[in-house]
Amino acid sequence: MRKSHSPSNVGAMMKTFHSSPAMLNVPAKNSYRMVILGASRVGKSCIVSRFLNSRFEEQYTPTIEDFHRKVYNIHGDIYQLDILDTSGNHPFPAMRRLSILTGDVFILVFSLDSRGTFEEVQRLRRQIIECKMCLKDKTKEATEIPIALCGNKVDRVELHREVQAEEAERLIAGDANSAYFEISAKKNANVEEMFRALFSMAKLPHEMSPALHRRISVQYSEALHRKSFRLRRAKEVGAFGMVSPLARRPSVNSDLMYIKEKVLGRGQAREREKCLIQ
Ligand code: GDP
Numbered sequence: 184m185r186k187s188h189s190p191s192n193v194g195a196m197m198k199t200f201h202s203s204p205a206m207l208n209v210p211a212k213n214s215y216r217m218v219i220l221g222a223s224r225v226g227k228s229c230i231v232s233r234f235l236n237s238r239f240e241e242q243y244t245p246t247i248e249d250f251h252r253k254v255y256n257i258h259g260d261i262y263q264l265d266i267l268d269t270s271g272n273h274p275f276p277a278m279r280r281l282s283i284l285t286g287d288v289f290i291l292v293f294s295l296d297s298r299g300t301f302e303e304v305q306r307l308r309r310q311i312i313e314c315k316m317c318l319k320d321k322t323k324e325a326t327e328i329p330i331a332l333c334g335n336k337v338d339r340v341e342l343h344r345e346v347q348a349e350e351a352e353r354l355i356a357g358d359a360n361s362a363y364f365e366i367s368a369k370k371n372a373n374v375e376e377m378f379r380a381l382f383s384m385a386k387l388p389h390e391m392s393p394a395l396h397r398r399i400s401v402q403y404s405e406a407l408h409r410k411s412f413r414l415r416r417a418k419e420v421g422a423f424g425m426v427s428p429l430a431r432r433p434s435v436n437s438d439l440m441y442i443k444e445k446v447l448g449r450g451q452a453r454e455r456e457k458c459l460i461q
C-alpha cells in the first residue's frame with residue numbers, strides 16, 4: 184500500500200534525511216565519501232549527475248562545492264555515500280586539503296580535449312598521495328587510495344584529442360588501486376564501468392553503482408530504515424538506494440572529527456592533529 188503524503192509525513196521524512204549518520208543508523212564503517220576533483224569545465228558535475236539521476240546538463244553552471252548524499256539498503260545493510268563535487272578553482276587550498284583528507288574514494292577528471300586539464304590531474308594526484316601519506320604510516324605504500332582517473336568527453340576525441348590514452352595509463356602504471364577510463368558523461372559511455380571499477384577497488388559493494396540497485400524515491404525514506412521493510416524488500420530486490428534531498432555539507436569541525444575517528448582511530452588522533460590542515 185502506498186504511503187500518504189500528508190504534510191506531517193513529509194516533515195518526518197525530511198527530518199530523517201537531515202539527521203546525522205548515527206540517527207540514520209548508518210554504522211560509521213558503512214559511511215563513505217567520494218570526492219571528485221579536476222579542473223573547471225572538465226565534466227565533474229555532469230559525472231555526478233549521471234551517478235545520481237542519469238541526467239546530462241548541456242549548459243555549464245559553475246560549482247562552488249556541491250554536496251550530495253546517497254543512502255542504500257544493500258541486502259539488508261544500510262550504507263551511506265557522501266559525494267563531494269568540488270570546484271576546479273579552489274580559492275581556499277586548505278579546504279581542498281580537507282576534502283582530500285575526508286575522501287575514501289576519488290574520481291580525478293580531466294578533459295581529453297585539453298592538455299592543461301591533464302596536467303592538473305597530475306598535480307591533484309600528487310596532492311592526494313601527499314595528504315594521505317601525512318595520515319598514514321609513512322612506510323606504507325600510497326597505492327591503497329582508490330582512484331578512478333577519467334578522461335572525459337571521449338565523444339570529442341576524433342577531432343579534438345589532446346591527451347593520449349597511453350599518457351594517462353602511464354600516470355597510474357603499477358598502482359593496483361587506480362584505473363583509467365575514457366568516458367563521456369554526455370553520451371553515458373563507460374561511466375557505469377568506471378563506477379563499478381572504483382567501488383571494486385575500494386572494496387565497497389558493487390551494488391552502489393547506478394545500474395546495480397533499484398532507485399527508490401523520497402516517499403520511502405522512512406521505510407528504508409524500517410527493519411521489516413528492509414528484510415522483505417532486500418529479499419525481493421537485493422539493493423536499493425535513494426538520493427537524500429536535503430543533505431548539507433558537514434561543517435569543517437565534523438570533517439575533522441570524521442578524519443580523526445575514521446582514518447586515524449581515536450588513539451592516534453591527537454598525535455597527528457598537526458598534519459590535518461596546514
Ligand atoms: P565541471 O566544472 O567540471 O563540473 O564541468 P561540468 O560538469 O559543469 O561540465 C562543463 C561543460 O562540459 C558543460 O557545458 C557540459 O555540458 C560539458 N560536458 C560535460 N561532460 C561532457 C562530455 O562527456 N562530452 C561533452 N561533449 N561535453 C561535456
Ligand code: MG
Nearest residue numbers: 227228245246
Ligand atoms: Mg562543477
